[in-house]
Amino acid sequence: MLMLQSPLTRKLSAYVALSAADLEPLARLHRRRRSFQPGHELIHEGQANASAFILSDGWACSYKLLPDGERQIVDFQIPGDFLGLRSILFRTSDHSIEAVTRIEATEVLAPDILEAFAEAPRLATAVLWAASRDEAMVVEHLVNLGRRSAEERMAHFLLELGARLALVGSGDRTGFDCPLTQYHLADALGLSAVHVNRVLRHLREEGLVTFRNGRVAFDDFDRLKAVAGFDSGYLDQDGPLLR
Template sequence: MGREQSSATPKGPRRHTPPAEATRNLRLAADFHAAYPPELTGDGVLVPGPFGLKLERYALQGGRPPRSIRSLMAHKRTFEPGVQVMQQGDAGGVAYIIEQGWTFSSSVLRNGSRQILDVQVPGDVAGLQSLPVPTAANDVTAITKVHAFEIQLDAVMDAISSDADLAAFIFWLAARQNDVASVRIIDIGRRTSVERVAHFILELATRLRLAGIGTDSGFPCPLTQYLLGDALGLTSVHVNRVLRDLRTSGLAHHQRGWISLLNASELSAVAGFSSAYLRGTGTGCTDAM
């Protein structure tokens, strides 16, 4: 564990067995090209792509989209695969709204082993926990080429002074991230290796669908077996064995940057998966999809 895999980035469409839309979605995973029109929230806030869908979901749950959010998305940055977007111990007060690509947040121990704390997909906010503190709490590394909006604490505080809805929205974002972190603790602490891999696959599928990416039959996934192992507390050899078992059982197939959901309902039963914690409506510890 802890091995960096910058070569994990898909170079482009490859020959493989997923459905016809797999090639398009695999490209979206590595270099999302605003395939979705800007979302106009109820308050007239124009926000592009997956992050706009997140604002829309927040509004559907009773929140008022902050009028100032678009003004914070003025500084766009690009990071190549394998580049550290943030480094633990560096100056904090910054976070990144992921517009295109995938990142992961992690912590490296003194012995060199690495624990991946979460994976960020388009529409997520990387480094949110480092925004209000003087030093970055964790590393954030680009898995694919990433385009992100950099937001600074000073700008956020200025915006909140005239837009209290922004503070409420940030609290909501932090709560959703905490829900994911809580379920990951359950994964590593109480689920078997098969259950935790199955649960993580279904979590990624749901998060991507909420971001407007993927299909009912599968989704793009540039995570290597090394990265999956570091996220789930398993060796890459063990991950390989579990993925093989899921494939031979007709549940899921991970191949060349694509995960096929061969039998999502049975996979959900194996994992004890519920998408409620990702939708902000409950926990992730039941058998319902």
């Protein structure tokens, strides 16, 4: 029953209706449970033989550091997400992952996941869907950085986070709890922290969204979607395609 309610199961079930036979190997992937404090680096860029992790509680971020010390956050990971799945397939990790909050995560080694995939092909299909969805989000993030205005990219980013959190039961059309700072938002959206502050104030004054005290409140969800040009189709979470 616990596995049926886990964030990862809820997420994967958006694509594949998982059976009891699929859930057994998925449950075994959760054997090595670990806790990490905020700021702990789970994976660093260039690391060989890195583990992957399944995030069950808390938030993390994946990022790359530039030679001058500047950081570009590629994405934020929420409960139900894999951390560093590519790291167990590549010879070395191509990015770093850090805990944003205190997190609970399960360490997964390459033999573990390959064994689970061999035993449950539908589970493998669901994880492939999740990886493809992550790639679709990266495409949207590139459009955000390259073509959307600061207000549009902030609105799009918050709506995407809200949709992702809703899938795992942690958000809805009214908003969601969010531990991110303005510095996190700046590193993710290619803005300065001062600019982030101005953009959030403008969106709040327009009656669209309020980000205050760790809570994102969608004050006018439909208007915010219009401002962002947000279409959640790329998240592909309207219900299982494989039953």
